[in-house]
Amino acid sequence: MKIKVEHLYYTYPYSQNPALSDINFEVKEKEFILITGPSGSGKSTLALSLAGVIPHILKGGIMEGRVLIDGVDSHLMRLSEVARKIGMVFQDPECQFFGLSVEEEVAFGLENLCIPRELMEKKVNESLVLSGLLKFRKKEPSSLSGGQKQRLAIISVLAMEPSVIILDEPTSNLDPYGASLVLDTLQKLQQTGKTIILIERKAAHVMPLASRIIALQEGKIVVDAAPRKFFADEALLRNLQVYTPQVVRVAHKLQELGFKFNEFPLTVEEFCELLKKLGSGGYATDNYR
Amino acid sequence: MQPIIIVRDLWFAYEKADYILKGVSFSITSGELIAIIGHNGSGKTTLVKHFNGLLKPTKGSVFINGIDTKQATVAELARNVGYVFQNPNHQIFADTVYEEVAFGPRNLGYDEERIHELVESSLQATGLDGTENTPPFALSMGARERLAIASIIAMDPKVLVFDEPTTGQDHKTCLEVMEIIRKCSKEGKTIVLISHDMELVAEWVNRVIVMADGVILLEGSTREAFSKQEVLKSAKLKPPQVIQAARKLGLQDIPLTVDELVTIISRDLT
Numbered sequence: 001m002k003i004k005v006e007h008l009y010y011t012y013p014y015s016q017n018p019a020l021s022d023i024n025f026e027v028k029e030k031e032f033i034l035i036t037g038p039s040g041s042g043k044s045t046l047a048l049s050l051a052g053v054i055p056h057i058l059k060g061g062i063m064e065g066r067v068l069i070d071g072v073d074s075h076l077m078r079l080s081e082v083a084r085k086i087g088m089v090f091q092d093p094e095c096q097f098f099g100l101s102v103e104e105e106v107a108f109g110l111e112n113l114c115i116p117r118e119l120m121e122k123k124v125n126e127s128l129v130l131s132g133l134l135k136f137r138k139k140e141p142s143s144l145s146g147g148q149k150q151r152l153a154i155i156s157v158l159a160m161e162p163s164v165i166i167l168d169e170p171t172s173n174l175d176p177y178g179a180s181l182v183l184d185t186l187q188k189l190q191q192t193g194k195t196i197i198l199i200e201r202k203a204a205h206v207m208p209l210a211s212r213i214i215a216l217q218e219g220k221i222v223v224d225a226a227p228r229k230f231f232a233d234e235a236l237l238r239n240l241q242v243y244t245p246q247v248v249r250v251a252h253k254l255q256e257l258g259f260k261f262n263e264f265p266l267t268v269e270e271f272c273e274l275l276k277k278l279g280s281g282g283y284a285t286d287n288y289r
Numbered sequence: 290m291q292p293i294i295i296v297r298d299l300w301f302a303y304e305k306a307d308y309i310l311k312g313v314s315f316s317i318t319s320g321e322l323i324a325i326i327g328h329n330g331s332g333k334t335t336l337v338k339h340f341n342g343l344l345k346p347t348k349g350s351v352f353i354n355g356i357d358t359k360q361a362t363v364a365e366l367a368r369n370v371g372y373v374f375q376n377p378n379h380q381i382f383a384d385t386v387y388e389e390v391a392f393g394p395r396n397l398g399y400d401e402e403r404i405h406e407l408v409e410s411s412l413q414a415t416g417l418d419g420t421e422n423t424p425p426f427a428l429s430m431g432a433r434e435r436l437a438i439a440s441i442i443a444m445d446p447k448v449l450v451f452d453e454p455t456t457g458q459d460h461k462t463c464l465e466v467m468e469i470i471r472k473c474s475k476e477g478k479t480i481v482l483i484s485h486d487m488e489l490v491a492e493w494v495n496r497v498i499v500m501a502d503g504v505i506l507l508e509g510s511t512r513e514a515f516s517k518q519e520v521l522k523s524a525k526l527k528p529p530q531v532i533q534a535a536r537k538l539g540l541q542d543i544p545l546t547v548d549e550l551v552t553i554i555s556r557d558l559t
Contacts, residue, residue, distance in 0.1 A: 175526075246534075
């Protein structure tokens with residue numbers, strides 16, 4: 001499954017400035033893309049355009065250019081067709097809940113796709129096991145904790161088996177523990193071969209997973225690069241004012257002091273490994289002897 | 290220094306015998322900047338809602354500036370404690386920025402001249418001067434967060450409670466919000482910060498209270514709290530990356546900031 005975005009522009013009704021401006025990129029199979037950028041840079045609008053919500057549900061705005069899903073213009077597809085291929089988890093999970101029980105919530109998408117009952121029961125069961133929500137199946141979604149709600153939102157989209165899943169800041173309202181459970185779920189998905197597009201401002205905990213970073217600023221793509229290249233560029237990070245993981249900041253400062261890393265570290269583990277390798281008999285580099 | 294907040298064996302339950310707070314005791318000195326950290330559902334928000342009388346103790350007591358919250362009215366407590374909500378959209382309702390900020394002081398019964406002074410100084414403190422006539426919902430998310438803070442500062446309370454002020458904000462807004470909090474602290478306000486963001490707590494706050502399941506696990510300096518791995522683990526918290534790295538490298542010191550780790554590494558490892 002491929003998505004190709006060509007010269008995409010979008011302007012919301014009653015707005016002067018385009019929310020998206022000349023967006024071009026391609027999403028390949030099994031990629032894990034992190035989309036980042038400040039508030040109002042167009043991250044969510046881009047996600048809505050990829051998921052077909054724009055133009056099919058949000059109407060009245062001006063859309064130019066096109067989004068091709070397996071070569072077909074999303075304009076020419078029905079939303080249900082897009083939804084089978086691309087699933088979207090919204091920022092606030094409560095926005096998407098309406099079922100009276102957890103299992104009903106998961107089954108809803110499947111009912112809409114006319115899946116036979118026996119198969120549906122099997123799929124709902126599998127999803128509940130995957131997310132660790134099995135024991136809550138009869139509970140009301142509103143009675144769940146923040147992290148549980150977020151996982152429910154993810155599995156109700158997953159049950160429809162899209163090949164691409166888009167998540168809009170799925171961890172922003174969660175505590176670190178809840179966030180780590182959601183990221184574990186994403187990692188499992190990545191291993192099953194799904195394409196993942198994650199919108200996130202805090203990249204630190206996502207770093208081991210992402211294969212590509214796209215940064216937006218005022219509706220435009222300003223960077224589209226591998227994480228290592230992205231975070232190695234200190235001037236770029238400063239200019240973008242994006243959140244930078246602490247180990248990346250430490251590595252930049254150590255480089256200024258003369259430390260030489262063979263590879264730029266992105267995680268705590270990588271940082272410690274690289275630092276230990278810097279020299280034999282202690283950590284001294286040639287510059288420091 | 291005088292304690293401005295005293296919490297004595299506080300128990301609280303919304304429903305009978307289902308206690309969310311289970312015997313919490315501590316005090317906060319006037320002018321302190323303190324953070325309450327813990328996982329979702331650990332009781333942080335329930336605890337601070339006792340400071341402005343939104344909740345009253347089921348058992349035990351809470352004193353604010355010497356006033357027992359059980360006897361006090363919310364209006365009385367509002368003069369002492371300002372509470373900035375987690376989501377600014379939940380507290381914004383007026384047609385203009387000016388009216389939004391004027392609402393609090395007006396309710397406290399100040400005259401228009403004093404109200405004007407308070408509004409202008411709070412807008413200035415939050416970088417919103419010049420937006421007096423703007424409808425609040427026309428502001429960006431970051432500016433709305435600052436507006437929520439301005440409308441609380443305008444009541445000139447002695448204690449300011451910030452409940453997850455940086456959640457959902459971009460990096461630039463986070464820094465702006467923390468600068469405002471630091472400024473308020475410098476002016477002598479007592480600040481109580483609730484946050485999930487351990488990096489932010491390590492960098493900006495000196496003393497923390499660690500909560501889990503309705504009890505206090507630890508109360509102490511930020512460095513002390515972050516050096517106790519088992520406590521953090523049982524509170525389901527993860528220390529900032531700089532501390533994780535320092536441990537993996539086998540360093541003796543516990544760094545709280547990026548600069549501290551850089552200093553330690555370039556001192557000890559070269």
